[in-house]
Amino acid sequence: MPESSAAPAVPAGTSPAVPALAAPAAAGLTAEDTKLVVLARGARARIGAVEGAAVRDQDGRTYAAASVSLPSLTITALQLAVASAVAAGATRLEAGAVVTEASTLDGAGYAAVRDLSADAPIHVAAPDGTVLGTVVE
Numbered sequence: 001m002p003e004s005s006a007a008p009a010v011p012a013g014t015s016p017a018v019p020a021l022a023a024p025a026a027a028g029l030t031a032e033d034t035k036l037v038v039l040a041r042g043a044r045a046r047i048g049a050v051e052g053a054a055v056r057d058q059d060g061r062t063y064a065a066a067s068v069s070l071p072s073l074t075i076t077a078l079q080l081a082v083a084s085a086v087a088a089g090a091t092r093l094e095a096g097a098v099v100t101e102a103s104t105l106d107g108a109g110y111a112a113v114r115d116l117s118a119d120a121p122i123h124v125a126a127p128d129g130t131v132l133g134t135v136v137e
Contacts, residue, residue: 018110018135029123029131032056036097037125039064043077044099044127051100053077053109055120057090078109082116092116097123105135 029037036054039062044052049066053076056062065080075083078098085093093116098105105124113122122135 018105018107032060033095033097033121033123036062036095037099037123037129037131040077040097040099040125041127041129049077051077051098051102053081053096053098055081055085055096055113056094057085057088058092058094059090060094061085061088061090063088063090076106076109076112078106078122079112082109082112086116090116093120095121095123097125099125099127099129101127103132110135 028034036056039054040052042052043049043054043064043066047066050069051067052064053066054062054064055078063081063084065077065084067077068075068080078096081096082093093113096113098109103124105122110122113120119136124132124134126132
């Protein structure tokens with residue numbers, strides 16, 4: 001079960017408003033968060049997906065995924081990374097990263113992370129790994 005510190009549930013079929021990206025910190029990402037960006041870039045590049053994502057759980061385990069678009073299933077990379085973490089027993093997330101050509105974070109992926117953590121930073125990076133910003137709310 002997720003911890004009670006998670007954000008309130010969002011009605012099915014809707015996505016919450018995603019807070020604006022905060023400018024990247026002058027000091028850059030921690031080594032652990034840089035690893036998430038590297039894993040997300042690899043997941044995206046491996047299959048030529050629109051986006052890649054990675055998350056780190058409460059035990060420091062990492063999960064990477066790429067977006068999937070099939071006739072019967074569409075899931076964002078961040079949603080799939082969170083689902084993989086939950087399927088492996090994660091109950092809380094420490095951080096996440098998304099590599100995308102978009103300049104914003106998708107609402108569905110944001111909601112999936114917030115289901116497990118109200119305060120985990122979500123870094124958004126360009127395909128070349130340049131961090132565009134971080135959602136911290």
